Amino acid sequence: MLDGYFGVSPLLARELAFRTAGETDSRLFSLDAARKRRFWEKIVDFQGCVKENRFTPYSVWRDGKPLEFSCFPIEQYGAGAESRVYSAFSDLLDDFYESRERQERIRQRGADLVRAAANARDRLRRKLAMQEKDYAATQDRDALRLGGELITANLYRMEKGQRKLTCENYYDEGREIEILLDPLLTPQENAAKYFKRYAKAKNAERYLKEQMEIARHDAAYLESVLEEIAEAETEQDFNDIRAELKDAGFLRQKGKEKRGLQRPTKPREFRTTAGLRVLVGRNNRQNDRLTHDADRRDLWLHTQKIHGSHVILRTDGGEPDRESIVEAAILAAWYSQARESGNVPVDFTQVKNVKKPVGARPGMVIYTTCETVRVTPEEETVKRLSVK
Structure with missing residues (x-):
């Protein structure tokens, strides 16, 4: 045609x-x-x-x-x-193109946030790789302590200017071992140098272990932010995420920036077939609020070891039916990185079992007990349960 x-x-x-x-x-x-x-x-x-x-x-x-x-x-x-x-073509064109321009602004803001979060995550990954390399080097520190002890045990037959010490290793059935020395130092100074290097490596191990844990948690947090950005639908969603990244220190405040009195977005709302209310967080700060404000007898759901939204199934103090739990789990799987997967494991437990560690990033929680249900995310189910 x-x-x-x-x-x-x-x-x-x-x-x-x-x-x-x-x-x-x-x-x-x-x-x-x-x-x-x-x-x-x-x-x-x-x-x-x-x-x-x-x-x-x-x-x-x-x-x-x-x-x-x-x-x-x-x-x-x-x-x-x-x-x-529309009553007139001018109204049609105004509505259509104003929305297009608004969507383009939203898309651009989303692209800026993706770039900022991804760059911060990649920097953390590079930093973590260097820390892991340094940490691996500290695992040989016992050889430094052994060197100091064997030098001390053989001081009586050593003198300044030696480049190495060959002696029995009494930790290894008397097998012969060779220890490198600094010829400019006395035997006592060589022993002290080995002990100092050992202490430094031991302290470095403790420090690096703490720093690697922080880097891993921060990288995981930024992965969750990238998932938030992918799910963002409105300009206010992006404003909330931008504010979250600034509070977390991953975006700079521009001068004396005024945040204004913006109303936070509401969580996504759904109703199960049985009529139970389900709330799904749009971002990490909202995830925290959802869990904090929920009744301790409500059910909390989250994809197992996969970044995604926190989901609250309101129980009104009762025992939810199995179908409602499965439907809430489908929502948790849909609003996660496992959206395109099948047989997704979703953990669920009462809110009273969910705790937020002191100092944890937004959206980061731990839970002590749970059950797991496996579901396949279905767009048709999500649309059917949605509350417009």
Whole structure:
């Protein structure tokens, strides 16, 4: 049609194909006689609209984002799309392009945050690699202590200027061992040097172990922030994440920056088939608030060892039904890095079993006991349970 008919847009060609055969990529030569008649009837209908100037300002949206606009109804996007009709074409264009510009601003802010969080994470990974290398070097420190002890035990037969000491290792059944010496130092000074290096390595091991743990936790935290950014839907979502990164020290404050009185976004809300309320955090700070504000008898759910949102299943003090637990687990799996996976393990426990360690990053918690259910994330289930 695009090649054979003047003035037919790709959108109109797809719409005619969809209304004729139920598919946007149907070929005219593949249609049976009945569908070919229907196709030509649709052509005549559109021609009539043009001749009689019967146009309607019309747009199609999905998940709050504009897809297409036209002068006729668009059916090809199915029930999952939202249709909007306007009183004037100027209203249509204002709504459509203002939203496009807003979405582009949101996309750009998201790209900036991804870059900042990913760069910080990569710096931490490089730092961690160096720390692990230094830590491995400290594991040979016992050889330094042994050197100091054997030099001390053999002082009576040593003198300044020696480059090495060959002696029996009384820790290894008297086998002979060779210890390198600094010829500019006395035997006592060589022994002291070995003991000093041993003490330094021992202290370094303790320090590096602490620093590596911090780096691992911070890298894991930034991974969770990247997951938040991928799930962000509105400009306020990005504002919340930006504020979180600034509070955590991963983004600089620009001068005397005023944060303003911005209302925090609300968590995503769902209802299980049985009518129980489910709340899903949009970012780490909201995850903390959700868990903190929940009743201690509510259920807390999270993907097992996978970054994702905190999910609260409100129980109203009762025992939730199994179907509600499974549906809440599907939401936890959907709003996680395991969205495209199957058979995802999701842990669940009462809120009273979830604790936040002192000084932990936003969204970081520990839990002492749990059960695990395996689910496959399903978009259809997520949409069905969503509270608009």
